[in-house]
Structure formats: C-alpha cells, structure tokens
Amino acid sequence: MLFSKSFLPTLREEPKGAECVSHRLSLKGSLLFMVSSGIYAYLPFGFRVLRRIENIIRERMNETGAQEILMSALQPLEIWKKTGRDKDLEEVMITFKDRRGRQLCLGPTHEEEVTEIVKRYVSSYKQLPFTLYQIQTKFRDEARPRYGLVRSCEFIMKDAYSFDIDERGLNVSYEVMFNAYKKIFKDCGLKFVTIEADPGAMGGNISHEFMVPADIGEDALYFCKNCNLYFKKEGKCEECGRELKEEKMIEVGHVFKLGTKYSKAQEAYFLDKDGLRKPIVMGCYGIGVSRIISAIIEQNHDKKGIIWPTSVSGFDATLLVLERDDELLFKEAFLIYELLINRGFDILFDDRSEPAGVKFNDAYLIGNPYIIIVGKKYKESSKIELEVRRSGEKLNLNKDELIKFLNDNLRANG
C-alpha cells in the first residue's frame, strides 16, 4: 500500500487525555479514533491489526472443530429474565424499548441467546458434543471506561460455547479450548499466565483466567519468585511460605465450566442413551479481542513507538525511499516495492515527499517489524538497508537476500 494514498493520519504531537502507553500510541499512530468516552472507531491501520488477531483466533478455533456463527447484538430482555441475569447485569446492560414496547438490550454477552438457539435443535445425546463460537461486538455501560480499548463500552469479543452430555465431556471440551487459548495468546506474541479464578456472575464452579502482565492492568496476581508461581490472593506463598510480589495484569481471556445453570434455567434438555431427560452441560470461553491490541502494545513498545510482533503487524514491513528529489531512485524503490508485493509480502511503501526524519519517525511509531530503506546507500552500492524494528539491528542486503530474509523471518513463526 502506498503511504501517500493511505488514510494513515499519524499525529505529530502527543494526543491529549491518553492515559497509558497503548492508548497514546494507538491514537498517535492512527489506529483508533475516539468517538466518545469508551467508544472507538478503528482506522485502517488499527483495523488491519484487529483483523489479523481475529484470524489467528479463527484459525485456532476452527482447528478444534468449533464452528463459527454470528448471533444478534440486539437481544430481547425476555431471555435474560429466564436466568435472572437481567438483574445481575442490570448495571452494565444497555436496555431500551422499541416502537412496539418490546424490551431489548444490546448484548453484553451471549450465554442466554446461544442456549435459546441450541435448545431448539438439540434433543438427543447423538447430536452432542459440539462447540460454537463467534467474534462480535459487545456492549457494556461501563461505570468508568478507561485506557482506550482496555475498558470500553463497545468492544469486540470472541465467545465460544461448548455443549456436552456430561461433566466428563465438558472437561474434554474445556481442555481443548484451554489449549487453543494458550496457542492463540502465544501466536499474538503475548507473555501471559493462567490462573484459576472466581466464576462470579457467569455461574458454574470452575474458571480460569488468562492474564497478561502489564503496568496498567486492572487486575493483580501475586508472584512467588522462589516457586515461580502466581496466586490470586495476597498472603504468603502456599508452597514455601515466602512473601509474594504484586504484579498488575490485564485479563485477556476467561474460560468457564458453566455446568447446567443456563440449560436448566432455559430448559435445554436432551435424551440420553437410556432415554433419560438431562440438561446439556455447558462451558463458555471468552477472549477480549480488541483488548488484545492494547495488551500487545503495552508489552511491545519503546520510546519511539509500537513494536508489533510479526504475527499481528498491520504490514510486514515499511519501505522508505529517501533522497526525495531523486526520481530515478524513487522508480527503483517502486520496483522493489512491486517485487516484494508480488512475492506476497504486505508492504507499506512510504512514497511521501517528506524529509527522512518524518519517515523514520512514522515508521518507528506505527511499528511494522521491518523497515526497509532505499536511499543513498542503494545508489552507491545497490544494497538495500533493512532495520529490525525490535532490535535496531541493521543489515545491508541485495534484492535476493532481502527476499530470503523476509521469507525466513516472516513465514517461519507466522
């Protein structure tokens, strides 16, 4: 993509009211536009990153055999009354009446709706087990939105729901999801820890959280250096009795063994082998997709800007052409751009007529993993410079070497 033709309006000055690194960089790097407090629009660059994260999730979900669906964001309040969660979630649920007086809400989550769907079609153990998932916008009237995408009123979530005949089946489904989650967060380039947690208003008796260590985290875990273990509560290490150190965490995923809370309340029953009527045993599995963007930036940045992991970056590389009146050099750079595009690389070509400093600073800010420089050195020796954003390492390569380098480094750890 050509920078000059892109809607990539990076800011030169620090955005006002951005309280943490990820929020500041996502506004400055033009990933996001703040529509209102806690409400954001994704601009092209941010949307590219979002799509890549979504696709990582899709791929890993599909691998498990889970099937993608898309439920409605608008939900009748009626189904929430069946489980009593219209009261439990009253504070955060955005509700209103339509012209006929029908009570609706903007879905803050989808356990009730998915249960309504499944109970209509499932009547036999032969139809179980299966898992459904979706990637969708959720709405919550947050008391205090903050930190950009970390806590917003409208956000994108991946939610999956498993349906089994018994606890044993649920344990298997849960395990499968748990492992897929570990792969997903690893693929996204996140350092994370998992911990058993309180299911809270979700119900059920077992849940695990996936936590990303970050200074701005709204949750905290307590770490024992000696045993290399995390605990949910302050106090002494349960293994060795030593003092624990608090570490702030962002919750990016939460999986729950729901059991039969929803299936009983909403009457989602099936007949088992012996003809007995039993409630479907459910699990649910959430990932804060948009929140992952913030978490990645919190863990991957320096003074100059974002440093995207290769798996989620908006582009594979930013290509800079310097020496801006040299038309011949520009043509050479364009040929290199086309060469890379034809080899399947996603390149942002900074073809703007801007001073070198502007181009370098923008390239560092938006943080694509490689910066490819065509300038004076190319004229002198036909060598293309490649700078690794993360390490600052610089290489001088000819075209073939450049392609080999990108192949080796971008294709290997996808």
Added chain:
RNA sequence: CGGGGGAUAGCGCAGUUGGUUUAGCGCGCAACGUUCGGGACGUUGAGGCCGUGGGUUCAAAUCCCACUCCCCCGACCA
C-alpha cells in the same frame, strides 16, 4: 456513583482581576523559494459562534446560573 480538574483553529496550548482583542502562539494545512539520511528554514496565506443555553453589564472568552462533554483518583468491573 462519590471527589478533583478541564472544554479557545485540524492537533497541542496561552489569554480569563470585564475594555489596546480586529482573540494569540507552536505544530499541521496551502503557495513560493532554499534545503534534501533522521520530525529543516524563510516569506506569504487560509482556517475561530472562545462547549451549549440563559442571565448581569454601556461592554463578556473573561462575572453569575444551569446543562453537556472530556480527563484523573476512588468504588464498580461477566
């Protein structure tokens, strides 16, 4: 939902004891010239209902009242 701060050009800000204000500055934007591998420089120019509504006054960005929105600290957070 409590406590505190704020809203002036696209962005970041100054100005506020009422009157030299025709409301400025920096960045960005447009034009020209000089620069040209590290957010360059000069000249010229465009761009404002001073958050909204009501008051007070000869006179309001400036004082008073109400409202809206934003930010911070706390409570809350499947």
